[in-house]
Amino acid sequence: MTTPTPPPAPAAPAPATPTPPPALRNFYENPAVPVASGDARSRRQARLLARALGPVHAGVPPATILDIGCGDGTAAATAANTLTGHRVIGVDWSQDALRRARTHIRHVVRGELTDGGLPFTTGAADAVLFSEVIEHLVDPDAALDELRRVLRPDGHLLLSTPNLAAWYNRGLLLAGIQPVFSEVSLRGIHGRPGTQVVGHLRLYTARALRAFLTASGFDVIRITGAPYHDVPRPLRPLDRAACHAPSLSSILIVHARPHSNNHTP
Template sequence: MTTTAQLPKELRDFYEDPAVPVASGASRSLRQARMLAAALGTGKAHTILDIGCGDGTAAATAAPLLKGHRIVGVDWSQDALKRARAHLTYAIRGELTGEGLPFGTGSADAVLFSEVIEHLVDPDAALDEIRRVLRPGGHLMLSTPNLAAWYNRALLLAGVQPVFSEVSLRAIHGRPGTEVVGHLRLYTARALREFVGAAGFEVVRVEGAPFHGVPRPLRPLDRLACARPSLASILLLHARRT
């Protein structure tokens, strides 16, 4: 999760806090890894950048499905990188804006961009930098919470603040849940497709993934909703650099 796009100091301090959640669960990581493994195919080693790798647990979960490929964790937080190095062979400090990522143009075959874009002040600049480091035809695997998740539609009808949205970094106000996670941007499936397409990518497909924070009695319904990405908790987008 942890990356920066000209963040004010308060947000930087917030994302440096090890208690801030860094991913939506192992199910999302595994589904995303399967999508990427199928896109990369077999027979050649590829370089995969996990941008906003956080503590590295999501990449470690995906690694068994991406054997033979080199996964490089990238984060701006030194604390996150220290923890990530327990899971990843390569973990490098880098930013999406300002100095930019420490990689040459067209040097990466794929980018994992998981639970990051919703935290960015300037997501447009972030996708520009990702496009720069990807080779033509390279793969972008992006995941983010779905503003139009099935339960958010019901909550809005009841006048309740949607899950994943936040009005404060200090406390939860007006929505279910107990964790403040620092979301600044939220996307529907349609908005995400259009946004990524406008940034110079060809969207291949969008899939859905469940959210670990859904109450246990509702989890079977949450898994069923994955069949229709527009209703799923988490959006998994696969795009190719044009």
């Protein structure tokens, strides 16, 4: 007499992406918290994407572009002016941010990178703008997985984030001073220049960002730089010049595409 084989144990559920704690969510709901590093970054990022997508013309449908973490919509509106003819959709988890975004852009959708993912089908987007969001995330790995899911296999990711290794941060660290963009508290700035608390949890150098994106299933096409609007006026020519060496620039802008071997034919 044979002993029946027991049924296999059910697979353990996949771990959920951590949800930011309520205090952090409340912090980002505050309209006084700055949401972008300036129009220069938005324009540069949009120009890179416009060149990648090409113009809209007869027989070619407009691209669907998701601005994920659109905030108040001002950056998306700046991008839309460059991406003429394409469809820009602002996406944010904050209802307050979306109310403000509706005054700047036509299409807005509530969505989160956590709690079930974005409300779009796999491969729905031709391009994703991910502007100065990644430095605020508890789980950036899961976020990049979700961005890769909603992108078409031949889609484009335009990601921007402050540069930990910006030219002035190198000097500050040598002097034993906390670098700009880094924060040790949500209540105030301690040990570094500046006055704005914006909730940065993670910071990247150009090398680290390239390696992280590659490990997350993207091919990095190009990394370029953008200036930071809050640099003191006398130093702004230096800040603009540093953009020619992205590893020294204030803001990193990355153009990446999903690895071709991530998708089956």
